[in-house]
Amino acid sequence: MKLLRIGAKGAEKPAILAEDGSIRDLSGIVDDIGGATLGADGLAKIAAADISSLPQLDAGDRIGPCVANVGKFICIGLNYADHAAETGAPIPAEPILFMKATSAIIGPNDDVIIPKNSIKPDWEVELGVVIGKEARYVDEADALDYVAGYCVVNDLSERHFQTERGGQWVKGKSADTFGPIGPWMVTRDEVADPQQLGMWLEVDGKRFQDGSTKTMIFGVAHVVAYVSQFMSLQPGDIITTGTPPGVGMGVKPEPVWLKPGNVMRLGIEGLGEQQQSVKAWSA
Structure with missing residues (x-):
């Protein structure tokens, strides 16, 4: 999976790059792409989602840092x-x-x-x-x-x-x-x-x-x-x-x-x- 964050600084949405090249909104699946999501359970939850059914985000929007709230x-x-x-x-x-x-x-x-x-x-x-x-x-x-x-x-x-x-x-x-x-x-x-x-x-x-x-x-x-x-x-x-x-x-x-x-x-x-x-x- 290719996980990313889309939107203005401080207001990024979690997202995934779908196989067709579209960017799909993961906000209904996970809160963000950060520590709480990056464990086995969080990644499995994303993997189990029907990506094609998720809302599509504008590919021209700003791409934020791919990981939120980096600790170290x-x-x-x-x-x-x-x-x-x-x-x-x-x-x-x-x-x-x-x-x-x-x-x-x-x-x-x-x-x-x-x-x-x-x-x-x-x-x-x-x-x-x-x-x-x-x-x-x-x-x-x-x-x-x-x-x-x-x-x-x-x-x-x-x-x-x-x-x-x-x-x-x-x-x-x-x-x-x-x-x-x-x-x-x-x-x-x-x-x-x-x-x-x-x-x-x-x-x-x-x-x-x-x-x-x-x-x-x-x-x-x-x-x-x-x-x-x-x-x-x-x-x-x-x-x-x-x-x-x-x-x-x-x-x-x-x-x-x-x-x-x-x-x-x-x-x-x-x-x-x-x-x-x-x-x-x-x-």
């Missing part, structure tokens, strides 16, 4: 061998964890705002993993049982804030609008192997990232199991799992940074596409 937005750093190489960083011995503020989350096609005092804004297409049931100290062999589904994430970064302002990476990752997610969450049963997904990102029509989840250092199952050793994972939490090469900071001979007027397009095989216009910050 957890990120894995330098998780692609080829991306680590382009940044000059060593291959991590264990997954690098950091957090991204949930206030960064926006819809997949909403505008991205360059924050005040930004110098080096950058892009990162990533596979997002949406948790479906509470996970504590899970084994890697069982880890995917705790996954509700997957989505596209643009893990936008301000590299100056991230690496040159001291402290942890979170300050370079958490600006408002720096977390587009969606267009939909694809349930786990529709993704045969999360380690075999092509992914790409373009800026103004030029392709910068063209990779695959197969080059992850630590795969999805390992990451879910690993994170659960340090904190419980709750339904609706999102883990974004790292980016392949081609980020702006890695461009040679000179890095390329986002600027107002740019348009980013990005996608992951089977998980849909995003498009964001880049705007300047204003008071």
Whole structure:
């Protein structure tokens, strides 16, 4: 199933992408696409519905973040061998964890705002993993049982804030609008192997990232199991799992940074596409 949320910010309706391409309103089935819905019971309730009989929503309406009320937005750093190489960083011995503020989350096609005092804004297409049931100290062999589904994430970064302002990476990752997610969450049963997904990102029509989840250092199952050793994972939490090469900071001979007027397009095989216009910050 491809689950999404349609409508103005703060007034999104839960929805499903039907097989005929129409968008159907799930408001009569579930309250929202969030933690309470993403467990086995909630997804089974949606799966049992007669989708063709549900009200049709306007496909031209705004698509909101595909998951509502995300509790934790957890990120894995330098998780692609080829991306680590382009940044000059060593291959991590264990997954690098950091957090991204949930206030960064926006819809997949909403505008991205360059924050005040930004110098080096950058892009990162990533596979997002949406948790479906509470996970504590899970084994890697069982880890995917705790996954509700997957989505596209643009893990936008301000590299100056991230690496040159001291402290942890979170300050370079958490600006408002720096977390587009969606267009939909694809349930786990529709993704045969999360380690075999092509992914790409373009800026103004030029392709910068063209990779695959197969080059992850630590795969999805390992990451879910690993994170659960340090904190419980709750339904609706999102883990974004790292980016392949081609980020702006890695461009040679000179890095390329986002600027107002740019348009980013990005996608992951089977998980849909995003498009964001880049705007300047204003008071």
